[in-house]
Amino acid sequence: RTSELESLNRAELSHVSRLNMMGEMAATIIHELGQPLSATLNYLHGCELRLESKDYAPELFHSAISQAICNAERAAAIVKHLRQQCMRQIGPEFVPTDINVLIEEMIIFLDFERRQYGITILPSLGKGLPTLLADPLEIKQVIxxxxxxxxxxMSTTEESNRLLEVTTLWGQQRWIEVSVADRGHGVSKKQLARIFKPFFTTKQSGLGLGLAICRSIIEAHGGRLTAGNNLHGGATFRFTLPANR
Ligand SMILES: Nc1ncnc2c1ncn2[C@@H]1O[C@H](COP(=O)(O)OP(=O)(O)OP(=O)(O)O)[C@@H](O)[C@H]1O
Ligand SMILES: [Mg+2]
Structure with missing residues (x-):
């Protein structure tokens, strides 16, 4: 009887975690695939227009194609990752990972948006950090x-003040800490308690899934993700991950 109950419990539990997994996958598909796919389309449409008007500089053309490839590759990597998760039916795969490398990669990846919005990114990446045991694709999603x-x-911040500071440091013993600080409108006290909930958004075309996905990823890695406001305006999001020691 006890073992029957136990196996029922286990079946139920695995069902619950399976549902969560499917929910999370759906969220990842909706939230993370759209952006690289539409970026790919935009770049390719741009190329087509230039071809039609026979007005193109080869360097620009080349850079647009590279950006399209880069975004399509990102979409493909996300699908491959979800496929692997489905097949293994378990969480992320942890490998030794250098957090600074991931951050530098994402700064390059977002270069177009960064310039479009006139933002300066100021990295302050700790030297001699230990590696993490992490799933690099997921941590890149978080960043x-x-x-x-x-x-x-920061879209309404005065242009000269649009600064994004990203910092990594090796905190107390086991933990690596990453913080992302902006000079935007900040988060009101009332909203602070809700921003990590799925579907909470204050944006016209937001889904409200970004932070929920981030928190779920960080917690699956054994870390914490928190938010707060800066003394002189803007918000800081901070996450910790266990060092590989
Ligand atoms: N850096 C920030 N500064 C101020 N408010 C923020 C910041 N990051 C998140 N928020 C608030 O938290 C809400 C939820 O963020 P989240 O990333 O989960 O969803 P979203 O950005 O609205 O939509 P999306 O699903 O496209 O990411 C935002 O709508 C915004 O109100
Ligand atoms: Mg978001």
Whole structure:
């Protein structure tokens, strides 16, 4: 009887986590695939227009194609990652990872948006950090979502003040800490308690999934993701990850 109950419990539990997994995958598909796909389309449409008007500089053309490839590759990597998760039916795969490399990669990846919004990114990446045991694709998703939120929050900030500071440091013993600080509108006290909930958004075309996905990823890595306001305006999002020691 006890073992029957136990196996029922286990079946139920695995069902619950499976549902969460499917929910999370759906969220990832909706939230993370759209952006690289529409960026790919935009770049390719741009190329087509230039071809039609026979008005193109080869360097620009080349750069647009590279950007399209880069975004399509990102979409493909996300699909491959979801496929692997489905097949293994477990969480992320952890490998030794250098957090600074991931951040630098995402700064380059967002270069177009950064320039479009007139934002300066100021990295202050700790030297001699230990590696993490992490799933690099997922951590890149987190960094990207936090960067995008910061950029969006600064759309009404005076242009000379649009600064995004990203810092990594090796905190107390086991933990590596990453913070993303912006000079945007900040988060009101009332909203602070809700921003990590799925579907909470204050944006006209937001889904409200970015932070929920980020928190779920960080917690699956054994870390914490928190938010707060800066003394002189803007918000800071901070996450910790266990060092590989
Ligand atoms: N850097 C920030 N500064 C101020 N408010 C923020 C910041 N990041 C998030 N928020 C608030 O938290 C809400 C939820 O963020 P979240 O990333 O989950 O969703 P979203 O950006 O609205 O939509 P999307 O699903 O496209 O990411 C935002 O709508 C915004 O109100
Ligand atoms: Mg967002």
């Amino acid at each position: 990207l979502n936090l960067f995008k939120n910061a950029i969006e929050a």
